[in-house]
Amino acid sequence: MDAPDNFKRLLLAAIPRLRRYARSLVFDGPRADDLVQSTLERALTRWQQFDERRDLLLWLLSIAHNAHQDGLRRDARLSMLEPERMEQELDRQAGAAQPPDIGLRLDLLAALRTLTPELREPLLLVVVEQLSYAEAAQVLRIPPGTVMSRISRARLLLRRVLGDGKPPSRSHLRRVV
Structure with a gap:
């Protein structure tokens, strides 16, 4: 069953604050956008779990926080890079200063x-x-x-x-x- 239109409107209204929080967590625009997308996807697939007595923004921020923590755990497990690849990644990060x-x-x-x-x-x-x-x-x-x-x-x-x-x-x- 698809999420109700009112729920979708509330999600859209929360995106700017959700995006700002995601950017402050990861300090990288594209990664923040990925976190927001993941959060919205989780919210839309689990909209029935949302308690309407709760604040939707708090629910979304909780989802974003948990998704970020999941990503950190996943990255920690996958952080084994070959030395050459590690140097390339460090060079890329150093050269890609975000405004x-x-x-x-x-x-x-x-x-x-x-x-x-x-x-x-x-x-x-x-x-x-x-x-x-x-x-x-x-x-x-x-x-x-x-x-x-x-x-x-x-x-x-x-x-x-x-x-x-x-x-x-x-x-x-x-x-x-």
Whole structure:
């Protein structure tokens, strides 16, 4: 049975935020588009599992997170490359510098890349996607306190990498809902 039109409209409306989240996870436009496509495909094939009492965006972000984690595990198993191929891949990556997203500084992108996914993902969900700590915890399937702790550590590391050393202003702190 095909997904209802209303569900499809909601999916289309969520694509920009889903794409932004995917780009912040993988730092590569084509790979982010692949992640979005995989997420939408999973959502369309499993639309009957969606609980209409839930926020569709949270459901999609959860799917994207899980698909990304699946890809990381798969890549870790398949990362055995011959030395010549490894050099070619490193040369290709070094020569294919991606232009920054509008509004993001190059140094911030570089600093975000220094964070582990465990620290970067909750930070991006709360700061960029403006989810509450509870919503980010739901997406990542971790306790809200863990989300808060990881975001705090991520902000501290970003301040160190960016070199300003200033504590965050009160306006950047969020309440747990």
